[in-house]
Amino acid sequence: MTPEIGIVLAIIAAAVALFISERLSIDVVAILIMIAFMVTGILTPAEGLSGFSNSATITVATMFIISSAIFKSGALNNVGVVLTRIGRKNYLLCLLAVMVISGTISAFINDTAVVALLMPIVIQVSRDIKISPAKLLMPLSFGALMGGICTLIGTSTNILVSGIAEAHGLAPIGMFEMTPAGVLFLLTGVAYIFLAGRHLLPSRATAQDLTEEFGMGDYLTEIVLLPGSPSVGMPLRNSGLVQNLDIDVLQVTRDKQYKLKATPYTILRANDVLKVRCDVHKLKKIKDEKGIELKSERKFKERDMRAGNTKLYEAIVPPSSYMVGKSLKELDFRAYNHGATVLAIRHRDEILHEKLTHVKLASGDVLLIAADKEQAQKLRYNEDILIISETERSPYDYSKIIPVLLISAGVVTAAATGQVPIVLSALVGVVLLVVFKCVRAEDLYKTIDWKVIFMLAGVLSMGVALEKTGAAKLLSGLLINSVGVYGPHVLMSVFFFITFMLTNFMSNNATAALLAPIAIVAAEQLGISERPFLMAVTFAASLSFMTPMGYQTNTMIYGPGNYRFSDYLKVGTPLNLLFWLLASLIIPFFFPF
Known part of the structure; x- marks a missing residue:
C-alpha cells in the first residue's frame, strides 16, 4: 500500500458513498x-480527460442519436399495436409479449427509449384488462434490461467494458459475442417471471380516476370572487390569491357561460368563478379575508375537469430530462408549456400537493398535469417529459422509416x-442520417443524453x-488470495456477485x-x-433488479407502477x-479460461 494507492481508494470510496446516497x-x-x-496529482490532465476521447464514450453518444432516429421515425409504432391486441386477449400472453418484445428491441436500441415507448401502451392495456399496471411495468423494465445484454x-x-478491454490491449467485444449467453439469461428471466415472479408482483388497485389516484379531493375546488374582493380588477399574476397563497387558477368562468384560459394577464372581475388547485381546508379558514366563497363542497372528479375543455394527464420525468434537479419555478413550467399546470407530484412513495413550485424534481417523478388541447400538444413535443396516461404521440415522419x-x-x-470498429461504423451511420435528412444537424445535441456521456x-x-x-x-491480489485458491471458476463467480450487488x-x-x-x-x-472475468462484470453490471435505483428503467416505472422499495427486493432478489x-455455469462454457 503506497500513499498514491491510499488516495485512489479514498477517492473511490467517497465516490461510491455519493453514488449510493444520490445526493448528487x-x-x-x-x-x-x-x-x-x-488535483491530487494521481492523473495528469491528459490522463484525467482521456475519457472524453475514449472510443466507448463516442460510440455511446452516436448510439443515442441512432436510437432516437429509429424511435422518432415511427418504425416501432406497430409494436405498440401488436402489444395492445395481445394484451386485450389474455394477461399471461400479454406478460410474455411485454418481456419478449422489450427484450428483443432493447438488444439494438437504448433500453430507456424502449421503456419510454412501451410504458404508455402497457399502462393502457393494463387498464383495459382491469389489472394493476404493477403487474406489467416491472416485467417491462426487467425484459429491457435482459435484452440489453444480448x-x-x-x-x-x-460498450464501456469493450472500450476498457481495448485500452488494455485486448480484443474489443464483438457485436454478437454476448448473444448466446445473453439469450440464455433472457429466456431464463422470462421463464422465472412467468412461472414464479408474477406471483410476487404487487396487485395494488389503481383508481380509474386520476383525481382519486393522486388524492386531489381536498385540493381541487371552485371559488367565487365576491364584489368586495381586493383581487377584483387585478391581473391574475398580481392578485393576492396567487401572490400570498399556494394556489393555481386553472380556469375562469365569467357570466356563467364564458370559459377563459387562466393566464397571468387575465383581469379578474366580480362574480368570476375560478377553478383552482389549493388546500381546501386552508382556504375555508381565510375565505372571508380574501373576499371569496367556495362555490360547492362537492369534491372534483376527472370528468369535471373535462367539462371545461381541460384534461388531466399523467407524465413522468425521464432520466435524461433537463428538468431533473430543478424546480417548477426554476423551469417556469407553466409559462413554457402555455399554461399547463402541475397539480400534484408523486415522488417514490409519497404524493406532494403543496408548494409544488419549490419541489426539486427527480428522475422517475410522476406529475399530474391539467392542460387543454393546445397545452397538451406542447407537452407531447417536450422531450423532457413523457405523457404516460395516453398512447397518442407527436406526429411521426414515416417516410424516414x-x-x-x-x-x-x-x-x-x-x-x-x-x-x-463499432465507433467508426456508428459515426458513419450518424453522418448518413444527417445527409438523408433523417435527423436534423441541429437536433443531434438534443438526442444525446449528456449526463451519461x-x-x-x-x-x-x-x-x-x-x-x-x-x-x-493490490485489490485483485486480495481477491486472489482470499477466493482464488478455490479456482478461477469461483473467482469469476465472486466477480459476478460483487458486480450485481454494487450495481443495485x-x-x-x-x-x-x-x-x-x-x-x-x-x-x-x-x-x-x-x-470470462470481463464478461462476468459486463453481464452482472446490467442485471440489477433488486432496487429502483439500480437502473434507469427501474426508476422510470417506480411511480407509474405505484411500487414500493420492497417490491423490487421480493421480485428481483430471487x-x-x-x-x-446461471452465470457461474454458462460464462466459463461460452468464454473458456
Whole structure:
C-alpha cells in the first residue's frame, strides 16, 4: 500500500458513498472523481480527460442519436399495436409479449427509449384488462434490461467494458459475442417471471380516476370572487390569491357561460368563478379575508375537469430530462408549456400537493398535469417529459422509416463483420442520417443524453488511476488470495456477485468501470484468459433488479407502477440469485479460461 494507492481508494470510496446516497447526480459525481484525481496529482490532465476521447464514450453518444432516429421515425409504432391486441386477449400472453418484445428491441436500441415507448401502451392495456399496471411495468423494465445484454450495442455498459478491454490491449467485444449467453439469461428471466415472479408482483388497485389516484379531493375546488374582493380588477399574476397563497387558477368562468384560459394577464372581475388547485381546508379558514366563497363542497372528479375543455394527464420525468434537479419555478413550467399546470407530484412513495413550485424534481417523478388541447400538444413535443396516461404521440415522419432502418442495419452489419470498429461504423451511420435528412444537424445535441456521456468520461478515470498506481493489482491480489485458491471458476463467480450487488445501489457504468480493470489484472496474475472475468462484470453490471435505483428503467416505472422499495427486493432478489448461479455455469462454457 503506497500513499498514491491510499488516495485512489479514498477517492473511490467517497465516490461510491455519493453514488449510493444520490445526493448528487451521477454525472456530477463522476466529474468530481476525475477532478479529484487530477488535483491530487494521481492523473495528469491528459490522463484525467482521456475519457472524453475514449472510443466507448463516442460510440455511446452516436448510439443515442441512432436510437432516437429509429424511435422518432415511427418504425416501432406497430409494436405498440401488436402489444395492445395481445394484451386485450389474455394477461399471461400479454406478460410474455411485454418481456419478449422489450427484450428483443432493447438488444439494438437504448433500453430507456424502449421503456419510454412501451410504458404508455402497457399502462393502457393494463387498464383495459382491469389489472394493476404493477403487474406489467416491472416485467417491462426487467425484459429491457435482459435484452440489453444480448448485443454489444444493447446498453452503454457493454460498450464501456469493450472500450476498457481495448485500452488494455485486448480484443474489443464483438457485436454478437454476448448473444448466446445473453439469450440464455433472457429466456431464463422470462421463464422465472412467468412461472414464479408474477406471483410476487404487487396487485395494488389503481383508481380509474386520476383525481382519486393522486388524492386531489381536498385540493381541487371552485371559488367565487365576491364584489368586495381586493383581487377584483387585478391581473391574475398580481392578485393576492396567487401572490400570498399556494394556489393555481386553472380556469375562469365569467357570466356563467364564458370559459377563459387562466393566464397571468387575465383581469379578474366580480362574480368570476375560478377553478383552482389549493388546500381546501386552508382556504375555508381565510375565505372571508380574501373576499371569496367556495362555490360547492362537492369534491372534483376527472370528468369535471373535462367539462371545461381541460384534461388531466399523467407524465413522468425521464432520466435524461433537463428538468431533473430543478424546480417548477426554476423551469417556469407553466409559462413554457402555455399554461399547463402541475397539480400534484408523486415522488417514490409519497404524493406532494403543496408548494409544488419549490419541489426539486427527480428522475422517475410522476406529475399530474391539467392542460387543454393546445397545452397538451406542447407537452407531447417536450422531450423532457413523457405523457404516460395516453398512447397518442407527436406526429411521426414515416417516410424516414426505410432509410433509418437501412442505415441502422448497416451500422450493425459493418461492426459485426469486424471490418471496421463499432465507433467508426456508428459515426458513419450518424453522418448518413444527417445527409438523408433523417435527423436534423441541429437536433443531434438534443438526442444525446449528456449526463451519461459526462458520467462515462468521469468514471473511466477510475480505471486509469487504479492501473497507474497499482491499486488494481493490490485489490485483485486480495481477491486472489482470499477466493482464488478455490479456482478461477469461483473467482469469476465472486466477480459476478460483487458486480450485481454494487450495481443495485450505484451506477452500473461506474460499477463496470471500477471492477473491469481489477478483473483484467486478476486474470493476468493467474495467467488465464481475461474474457470470462470481463464478461462476468459486463453481464452482472446490467442485471440489477433488486432496487429502483439500480437502473434507469427501474426508476422510470417506480411511480407509474405505484411500487414500493420492497417490491423490487421480493421480485428481483430471487432473479439476481438465479442469474448468479446461471452465470457461474454458462460464462466459463461460452468464454473458456
